[in-house]
Amino acid sequence: MFQYTDFDHRFVRERAEQFRGQVSRRLSGELSEEQFKPLRLMNGVYLQLHAYMLRVNIPYGQLSSAQMRKLAHIARTYDRGYGHFTTRQNVQFNWPKLKDIPDILNELADVEMHAIQSSGNCIRNVTADHFSGVAADEVTDPRIYAEIVRRWSTLHPEFTYLPRKFKIALSGSDADRAAVYFHDIGLILQNNDDGETGFKVLVGGGQGRTPMKGRVVKDFLRWPDLLSYLEAVLRVYNLIGRRDNKYKARIKILLHETGLEELKALIDREWCFTKKTVGPVTERDIADIQSRLVLPEYGPVDEGGVAKTETAKAENPDFAHWLKSNTHDHKRDGYRIVTLSLKPTGGIPGDLTADQMDQVADLADRFSLGEMAVSHEQNIVFPHVKQSALFELWTDLQNIDLATANIGRIGDIISCPGMDYCALATTRSIPVARRISENFAELDRQHDIGEIRVKISGCINACGHHHVGDIGLLGVDRRGEEYYQLSLGGKIGSDSAIGTIIGPAFSTDEVVDAVEAVIETYLELRQTDETFSDAVERLGLAPFKARLYPENFHDAA
Amino acid sequence: MSDKIKAGNNTAKVITANRLSDGFVVFLSPDNKWIENIAEAKNFSAVELDALPPSVLTKVIDPYGVDVDASGTPVGYREQLRAFGPSSHRRFRRCTGKFRLNNSTCVPAKAAA
Numbered sequence: 001m002f003q004y005t006d007f008d009h010r011f012v013r014e015r016a017e018q019f020r021g022q023v024s025r026r027l028s029g030e031l032s033e034e035q036f037k038p039l040r041l042m043n044g045v046y047l048q049l050h051a052y053m054l055r056v057n058i059p060y061g062q063l064s065s066a067q068m069r070k071l072a073h074i075a076r077t078y079d080r081g082y083g084h085f086t087t088r089q090n091v092q093f094n095w096p097k098l099k100d101i102p103d104i105l106n107e108l109a110d111v112e113m114h115a116i117q118s119s120g121n122c123i124r125n126v127t128a129d130h131f132s133g134v135a136a137d138e139v140t141d142p143r144i145y146a147e148i149v150r151r152w153s154t155l156h157p158e159f160t161y162l163p164r165k166f167k168i169a170l171s172g173s174d175a176d177r178a179a180v181y182f183h184d185i186g187l188i189l190q191n192n193d194d195g196e197t198g199f200k201v202l203v204g205g206g207q208g209r210t211p212m213k214g215r216v217v218k219d220f221l222r223w224p225d226l227l228s229y230l231e232a233v234l235r236v237y238n239l240i241g242r243r244d245n246k247y248k249a250r251i252k253i254l255l256h257e258t259g260l261e262e263l264k265a266l267i268d269r270e271w272c273f274t275k276k277t278v279g280p281v282t283e284r285d286i287a288d289i290q291s292r293l294v295l296p297e298y299g300p301v302d303e304g305g306v307a308k309t310e311t312a313k314a315e316n317p318d319f320a321h322w323l324k325s326n327t328h329d330h331k332r333d334g335y336r337i338v339t340l341s342l343k344p345t346g347g348i349p350g351d352l353t354a355d356q357m358d359q360v361a362d363l364a365d366r367f368s369l370g371e372m373a374v375s376h377e378q379n380i381v382f383p384h385v386k387q388s389a390l391f392e393l394w395t396d397l398q399n400i401d402l403a404t405a406n407i408g409r410i411g412d413i414i415s416c417p418g419m420d421y422c423a424l425a426t427t428r429s430i431p432v433a434r435r436i437s438e439n440f441a442e443l444d445r446q447h448d449i450g451e452i453r454v455k456i457s458g459c460i461n462a463c464g465h466h467h468v469g470d471i472g473l474l475g476v477d478r479r480g481e482e483y484y485q486l487s488l489g490g491k492i493g494s495d496s497a498i499g500t501i502i503g504p505a506f507s508t509d510e511v512v513d514a515v516e517a518v519i520e521t522y523l524e525l526r527q528t529d530e531t532f533s534d535a536v537e538r539l540g541l542a543p544f545k546a547r548l549y550p551e552n553f554h555d556a557a
Numbered sequence: 558m559s560d561k562i563k564a565g566n567n568t569a570k571v572i573t574a575n576r577l578s579d580g581f582v583v584f585l586s587p588d589n590k591w592i593e594n595i596a597e598a599k600n601f602s603a604v605e606l607d608a609l610p611p612s613v614l615t616k617v618i619d620p621y622g623v624d625v626d627a628s629g630t631p632v633g634y635r636e637q638l639r640a641f642g643p644s645s646h647r648r649f650r651r652c653t654g655k656f657r658l659n660n661s662t663c664v665p666a667k668a669a670a
Binding site: 049 | 577615619
């Protein structure tokens with residue numbers, strides 16, 4: 001985990017006290033809501049449907065057990081006993097009282113956390129692969145560069161009032177577990193033929209009402225050029241990005257209207273200046289960050305760890321399912337990456353109670369060297385679990401309902417809060433997620449269906465990433481009733497794609513049956529070992545349409 | 558700026574807002590207090606928000622009028638969620654007074670019985 005400098009500590013404390021003064025003036029009536037709103041948003045405080053909401057940054061998803069315990073304490077003391085982990089690797093508290101929020105910010109400062117830039121038209125919390133630092137397939141640890149970007153982007157005076165919010169994501173490999181193709185800037189670490197480390201730079205990806213896949217603006221950017229190049233991209237966007245229409249203000253629209261080659265030329269021209277003004281990232285910068293990245297001390301690996309796990313697996317099919325879906329290859333022998341599912345059957349995706357947070361923190365200390373990561377898929381990752389300890393961890397996770405063997409399966413549903421909480425939403429998402437989860441409760445069936453991502457958004461803003469779901473659901477209001485539009489074929493990764501809407505939307509009573517019908521169609525038509533994604537690519541939408549809208553296919557039949 | 562709130566045909570209005578101190582959804586009572594229970598809210602046929610005392614308005618954010626039907630239930634699922642709490646978390650549902658929880662939905666007590 002990274003550790004704050006003295007300056008960082010002092011700064012977040014001062015910022016909390018500054019906000020205390022602002023809250024006090026608001027409560028006394030000295031500040032109007034119009035005056036106060038931009039101030040609270042700069043500190044992550046929204047006004048949602050039922051209450052204020054505080055969004056706390058978890059930089060590139062990295063969380064220590066001490067930080068998780070603090071989140072539990074905040075949930076219990078100032079909120080209603082739970083927190084909600086989001087698709088941006090952040091955590092949201094849904095019921096804080098305004099007068100308490102400065103105290104909460106102070107509590108967060110105790111554990112090197114804050115809510116600065118978790119809202120507003122600025123560079124938001126930098127996100128990264130949730131397997132960063134331990135993934136067997138990564139080129140190098142992206143957290144080093146994520147931290148460089150975090151420092152550069154935090155309170156950057158020139159980029160505090162951008163045309164619109166700006167999101168940057170990093171991936172340590174082509175595997176892309178961070179949806180880098182759907183961020184304003186996506187950075188994919190890679191080595192060139194000379195063995196130098198650098199980035200493939202993508203610009204102009206995003207979801208929302210105008211989903212677009214990011215385009216490559218640099219095939220290979222050497223790592224020392226990272227900040228000067230980012231500065232150039234942001235500067236061009238800040239200067240010529242549209243401010244007349246908030247729906248056309250993201251950099252993806254600028255790219256679309258300007259054209260890729262022209263935008264690249266503008267960035268390169270600006271880069272000539274920023275190379276001089278910003279300068280290169282140096283070996284010394286890297287060394288400084290590495291010195292604050294306290295790497296875990298891996299103990300000796302138990303002999304026979306693999307054999308022990310294999311024996312347990314043979315005796316326990318539920319454990320075997322969990323091993324298959326919830327654990328992944330680690331870069332060190334004798335270790336596995338474990339994902340705790342925050343998607344129990346019929347549960348609320350991303351919710352964790354205060355008690356669960358404390359228990360997760362204890363388990364992270366016992367099994368994962370005190371470290372964890374929040375994934376954009378709303379789960380918690382234990383990055384350093386000994387192979388020999390897997391059965392014991394699984395047993396303990398079952399006791400707190402976090403061992404559902406459904407990661408990457410149909411029960412692992414991403415869902416935005418929807419209209420149950422969000423003031424922008426047009427429909428609810430969570431109840432639909434829960435009903436789909438219950439419909440596919442049987443884990444044997446989930447594993448038979450195999451890899452699939454279901455993603456649900458309660459409005460066109462697409463916080464639930466429905467555009468990139470194998471099955472995406474978008475809630476739409478039809479004359480005061482909740483309907484859900486299905487799309488198929490979305491995916492993240494190097495072959496990223498935006499899903500295609502399959503046809504007219506389904507009512508809330510019909511939507512679960514519609515998902516069931518899609519799955520049944522897949523199961524009937526798939527070839528041996530063919531994933532849902534591959535089947536949709538091979539078959540196209542026609543067989544799914546025929547099943548979902550049979551009245552339109554009478555002639556074909 | 559005057560924000561005149563008029564009820565539709567055959568409906569009444571209640572005035573709602575979010576309370577400044579905690580953001581909670583509140584409704585205006587007959588004695589100009591902001592209360593959490595919609596069942597005790599004052600029904601209006603028409604009201605000028607500007608006519609309310611400033612001391613009432615400064616305690617809340619963005620007051621506006623909501624149509625309610627004859628049972629006092631707000632019209633539309635958004636306003637029902639605001640009045641009765643998130644349907645996703647049953648323990649936060651607020652069905653009091655003349656409303657009862659039926660499955661996960663708040664309904665007029667008579668209908669539930």
